[in-house]
Amino acid sequence: MADCYDDLFMLCGFEAEEIEKERSRIETAFQKLELEPRDMKTAESWVSDNHDIALLGVRKLLGIWVKELIDLVLAKHEEKKLVYYGFPTIAGPAAAIAEASENIYCTCPDVVLCYTMGQIFNKLTPILEAGEENGLPPGHGLCSLQQIRAGGLAKGIIPIPDLVLTSSYYCDMGSKADELLHERYGHAAVYADGCMDSRWGEFPHFLPERVNFLGNQLEKVFGRAQAVLGVEITPEARYRGASRSRQLFGALRELVDLIKGAEAQPISIVEVEVARRLTSGSCSRRFMMDGPKTIDILNQEVRERIARGTAVVEKGSPRIMILMAHFSDPSIMRMMENIGLSIPVTVHTTLASRIMKETSFIAGEDLAREQLERGPFHGSYGEIKRAAEAAQEFNVDGVIFNYMFNCRPIAMLSHLLKQFVVRETGIPVLSLEMDMYDSRTYSAGSLRTRVEAFAEMLRAKRSDRGT
Numbered sequence: 131m132a133d134c135y136d137d138l139f140m141l142c143g144f145e146a147e148e149i150e151k152e153r154s155r156i157e158t159a160f161q162k163l164e165l166e167p168r169d170m171k172t173a174e175s176w177v178s179d180n181h182d183i184a185l186l187g188v189r190k191l192l193g194i195w196v197k198e199l200i201d202l203v204l205a206k207h208e209e210k211k212l213v214y215y216g217f218p219t220i221a222g223p224a225a226a227i228a229e230a231s232e233n234i235y236c237t238c239p240d241v242v243l244c245y246t247m248g249q250i251f252n253k254l255t256p257i258l259e260a261g262e263e264n265g266l267p268p269g270h271g272l273c274s275l276q277q278i279r280a281g282g283l284a285k286g287i288i289p290i291p292d293l294v295l296t297s298s299y300y301c302d303m304g305s306k307a308d309e310l311l312h313e314r315y316g317h318a319a320v321y322a323d324g325c326m327d328s329r330w331g332e333f334p335h336f337l338p339e340r341v342n343f344l345g346n347q348l349e350k351v352f353g354r355a356q357a358v359l360g361v362e363i364t365p366e367a368r369y370r371g372a373s374r375s376r377q378l379f380g381a382l383r384e385l386v387d388l389i390k391g392a393e394a395q396p397i398s399i400v401e402v403e404v405a406r407r408l409t410s411g412s413c414s415r416r417f418m419m420d421g422p423k424t425i426d427i428l429n430q431e432v433r434e435r436i437a438r439g440t441a442v443v444e445k446g447s448p449r450i451m452i453l454m455a456h457f458s459d460p461s462i463m464r465m466m467e468n469i470g471l472s473i474p475v476t477v478h479t480t481l482a483s484r485i486m487k488e489t490s491f492i493a494g495e496d497l498a499r500e501q502l503e504r505g506p507f508h509g510s511y512g513e514i515k516r517a518a519e520a521a522q523e524f525n526v527d528g529v530i531f532n533y534m535f536n537c538r539p540i541a542m543l544s545h546l547l548k549q550f551v552v553r554e555t556g557i558p559v560l561s562l563e564m565d566m567y568d569s570r571t572y573s574a575g576s577l578r579t580r581v582e583a584f585a586e587m588l589r590a591k592r593s594d595r596g597t
Contacts, residue, residue: 134167135160138174141183142250143193152200159203163287169251176252180460182401182442187428191404192250194420198412199246202237206289210235211359215295216304217241217275217410220322220507222497223351224295224413225371230355230363237412239288240279241457244567245407248458257281258568265310271536274568275457276307283311290315293358295351299324299344300507300539320354322347326539328509336502344502345495352494368492374418378409381425382479388432389474390524394441395449396432399473400463403455406479443472448527448588451520453477453540459569465578466530471585477513480520481505510539514547518554528588529559530581534566558591560584 135156139149149156182188205212213236215224228236248254261277262268264284282288296308296319305321312319324344328336352363385405389396405428408421435441449472456462466473481504501507505516521529529551533544548559562580564572 135165135170138170138177138250139193139196141174141177141189141192142196143186143189143191144196155200155204158207159200162203163199163247164256164285165251165253169253172253173251177250180249180400180464181404182398185397185401185428185431187424187431188397188401188404190424190427191401191408194408194416194424195242195245195404195411196250198237198242198414198416201235201414201416202239202242202288205235209233211293211361212289212291213237213293213295213355213359214239214279214291215413216279216297216301216308218300218506219295219297219304219410220299220348220497220501221410221413222371222375223348223355225375225418226352226363226368227295227355227359227371228413228415228418229367229370229374230359231361232415234359234361235414237414238410239282240275240567241407241411243278243282243288244275244457245404245411248567249404249460254278254458254568255570257285257287258570260284265314266307273301273303273307273534273536274565276303278567280307280311283315291317293317293355294319295322295355296320297322297324299326299347302538318354318358320351320358322351324507326507326509328511330511333505333508333512333515334503336508340502341495341498344498344507345493348494348497365492371413371418372492375409377422378418378425381422381429382406382409384429385425385432386475386479388429388436392436392441392474394439394445395443395447395467395472395474396435396440397428398442398464398467399452399455399476400460401428402479403463403476406476407457443467444470446592447472448585448592449474449525450528450530450588451475451477451517451524451526452530453517453532454566456564456569457567459574462564462569462572462574462577465574466581469578469582469585470589471581474526475520475524477517477520478506480523481516510543510546514543514550517547518551521551521557522555526557527592528584529557530562530584531559532562532564532566535563536565558584558588 211234224236261281266272266277266280296305298305405425408417447470505512533540544561548561551559
């Protein structure tokens with residue numbers, strides 16, 4: 131195995147000395163991950179074809195994800211207290227827990243596996259298949275992200291955690307899948323409940339009782355974590371977690387603003403989302419400390435591209451907004467750009483890049499209030515309203531609402547959002563059924579025809595307007 135991964139790691143922003151220093155850890159992790167020498171050449175081609183490796187910031191971001199994967203696989207081997215949380219979630223408690231002790235490693239393993247075994251190694255299928263064989267079978271409309279976690283545990287790729295933070299205030303299946311895994315592996319779990327039954331048109335307002343209830347549920351997480359991990363989660367830890375999160379979100383906000391103001395799209399949405407997912411992939415010190423300065427490198431390179439007029443999609447191409455970029459298969463977003471669609475932003479990136487208040491994440495109710503103000507955790511109307519506002523803010527020609535058929539909160543919005551955005555803004559919307567984590571059925575090729583037809587329609591509308 132020695133040296134076979136060096137070229138790939140250099141593509142991912144590693145220095146030669148860094149590789150040599152980490153070689154023992156890399157090889158131990160790769161053995162658990164079932165990564166072989168032949169997988170390295172596949173990964174090199176996959177990364178080169180789908181990521182803008184001419185940019186140092188992109189290479190460094192990919193390197194952070196690889197390092198996080200190694201940290202995740204070796205966490206228990208290196209005697210860390212291991213805490214998992216799911217996606218989507220309110221990550222504030224996880225950020226505070228991670229700051230409570232250097233001996234705690236806190237991450238969302240499903241997202242880490244997507245952005246490494248999918249985006250970099252293109253070897254996610256065996257993990258999905260293992261999840262399907264271990265409690266989450268295919269053909270039942272089950273979440274593929276949960277299948278990835280189940281598969282990772284079943285294959286022994288990711289270690290059994292000490293504690294799982296799980297919630298049902300957005301994704302009902304996340305808590306159900308975590309209960310299955312709790313029964314199978316015996317780890318401790320804490321469930322944060324919630325309620326998204328807000329009235330249509332109520333957003334951005336909400337009842338004080340909702341803040342109180344959700345805030346108390348988040349405080350429950352802290353109490354359970356202290357009992358299981360044997361570590362006090364002090365106000366200082368909460369403050370450090372919030373401060374690091376604000377730095378990460380602030381760097382992301384700058385990236386979004388740069389792209390928003392550019393005449394032509396300077397980098398692929400693939401790379402924007404590689405940066406954006408740092409805010410949901412892990413609350414580890416690596417992400418919190420290395421993430422902002424790495425995104426800053428990318429931001430400087432984006433400024434230089436804008437100054438030179440460099441673009442990844444031809445200037446004047448239709449601008450669209452999508453719900454989320456694919457987590458594990460970058461070729462799908464590249465397909466959309468290759469047929470001439472500029473994708474400056476996603477709905478979820480516009481929400482995530484909103485700068486957090488100084489009080490955020492200090493107390494449960496502070497965090498609950500801010501999350502309700504963002505939209506998605508408020509209710510269906512909140513998410514739809516925020517999407518319409520983002521479409522107007524970024525002056526897009528169209529919206530592709532790439533909803534997941536196997537995600538009830540998002541699938542429910544598929545046609546409601548289309549009707550609302552078209553009525554409120556006049557911006558055309560394509561409802562595109564797909565799977566954001568698993569491209570075995572919904573591949574780039576299978577989606578291309580519908581996306582091409584939408585692109586042609588948008589080009590015709592731009593031509594009619596003379597733009």
